[in-house]
Amino acid sequence: MPMLYNNNNRPLVFWSMLICSGLLAKMTIAKPAEARQKFNVERVSPALELGEGPHWDSSTRSLYFVDLHQGKINRYHPESNSYFSANIEGYKDVTLIVPIEDKADLFVVGLGPSIGIVQWDGRSNTTSQPEYVKLIDETPGNRLNDGKADATGRLWVGTMGSEIPDNPGHYYKRRGSLFSIESDGTVNKRLSNVSISNGMAWSSDNKEFYFVDTYKFAVEAYDFDIVTGDLTNGRVIFDLTANKVAGDPDGMTIDKNGNLWVACFNSNHILKIDPITGTLLTTVQFPAYQVTSAAFGGPKLDELYVTTAGYQLTEAQKAKRPYSGALFRVTNTGSTGFEGVSAKIHLCPENQLHTI
Ligand SMILES: *[C@@H]1O[C@H](CO)[C@@H](O)[C@H](O)[C@H]1NC(C)=O
Numbered sequence: 001m002p003m004l005y006n007n008n009n010r011p012l013v014f015w016s017m018l019i020c021s022g023l024l025a026k027m028t029i030a031k032p033a034e035a036r037q038k039f040n041v042e043r044v045s046p047a048l049e050l051g052e053g054p055h056w057d058s059s060t061r062s063l064y065f066v067d068l069h070q071g072k073i074n075r076y077h078p079e080s081n082s083y084f085s086a087n088i089e090g091y092k093d094v095t096l097i098v099p100i101e102d103k104a105d106l107f108v109v110g111l112g113p114s115i116g117i118v119q120w121d122g123r124s125n126t127t128s129q130p131e132y133v134k135l136i137d138e139t140p141g142n143r144l145n146d147g148k149a150d151a152t153g154r155l156w157v158g159t160m161g162s163e164i165p166d167n168p169g170h171y172y173k174r175r176g177s178l179f180s181i182e183s184d185g186t187v188n189k190r191l192s193n194v195s196i197s198n199g200m201a202w203s204s205d206n207k208e209f210y211f212v213d214t215y216k217f218a219v220e221a222y223d224f225d226i227v228t229g230d231l232t233n234g235r236v237i238f239d240l241t242a243n244k245v246a247g248d249p250d251g252m253t254i255d256k257n258g259n260l261w262v263a264c265f266n267s268n269h270i271l272k273i274d275p276i277t278g279t280l281l282t283t284v285q286f287p288a289y290q291v292t293s294a295a296f297g298g299p300k301l302d303e304l305y306v307t308t309a310g311y312q313l314t315e316a317q318k319a320k321r322p323y324s325g326a327l328f329r330v331t332n333t334g335s336t337g338f339e340g341v342s343a344k345i346h347l348c349p350e351n352q353l354h355t356i
């Protein structure tokens with residue numbers, strides 16, 4: 001864990017200016033150590049505090065992501081190279097954003113321990129007030145973390161314990177869970193005893209579910225039943241500690257060859273892992289201290305969008321890597337991935353959330 005520093009009051013003027021201007025200059029990273037990589041890494045957004053949860057939406061050809069503790073949802077539109085950010089007023093922890101199928105402008109978002117629905121035109125600097133807010137995790141202090149929809153549109157959200165007082169950046173362990181929100185609107189707890197729920201990817205045949213509990217410093221696989229949503233036979237497929245790989249595994253995505261791209265918090269890299277052989281195939285480096293998640297996107301789904309964070313960095317760290325927190329695009333990965341799956345959600349008049 002890095003030295004930590006409370007920077008909640010840092011000025012956001014530079015960022016706001018960029019939001020207003022919409023258009024951002026591209027910046028190609030060309031450090032000698034990275035020149036050996038075939039990868040091309042570009043920064044495509046201003047540096048946020050804690051970028052997370054990238055989701056490629058093919059209908060708007062946009063990459064949606066959150067600034068987790070700033071109550072913000074964001075959109076990057078590659079064709080116009082423009083970036084938009086909106087505040088969800090009254091909410092601080094906005095942990096995930098997934099579009100709702102067949103409902104233009106509606107999104108399910110993580111709101112602390114709950115999910116809710118917001119309307120956003122993808123351009124304005126505010127959203128509607130959240131509606132259909134539904135508490136998911138009742139453990140006091142817990143909050144949601146990453147969330148994604150599976151191939152059927154069933155939403156999966158994981159949770160984590162609260163930050164330990166006087167120990168910023170460290171969280172109570174084994175208090176979180178992984179939930180799915182089922183087709184009849186009920187919430188099912190799928191895994192318990194989770195410290196920090198992260199990752200989430202499904203094999204293209206939907207027989208495997210890949211998961212990260214960050215404090216296990218490993219990537220796990222479960223046998224997955226797409227009909228029932230049941231997870232069985234959990235096992236480690238890549239252990240970072242045993243492989244002497246630095247960083248805390250965070251969000252991940254899967255490519256069409258079945259390889260996993262795993263972001264590492266408290267580290268500057270993404271790992272490309274073959275889950276069948278359990279081997280590390282390659283790494284991609286970023287000019288950021290904390291790499292949080294990844295999603296393939298772009299018209300050919302061959303661009304890897306990577307969120308990063310500059311959470312609780314020291315002033316010296318921020319000066320050294322000022323783009324910690326930006327969204328990056330990696331090209332020349334030689335891989336293609338899958339578009340994000342929208343959540344199937346039916347909104348009932350009784351102010352209850354039901355999925356269809
Ligand atoms: C948000 O947008 C409105 C309307 O365009 C503008 O008046 C307001 O100043 C903006 N607020 C911020 C914080 O940028």
Ligand SMILES: *[C@@H]1O[C@H](CO)[C@@H](O)[C@H](O)[C@H]1NC(C)=O
Pocket residue numbers: 174193
């Ligand atoms: C919870 O996880 C820890 C660490 O992985 C393990 O030692 C413990 O037995 C687990 N407890 C339950 C109830 O599964």
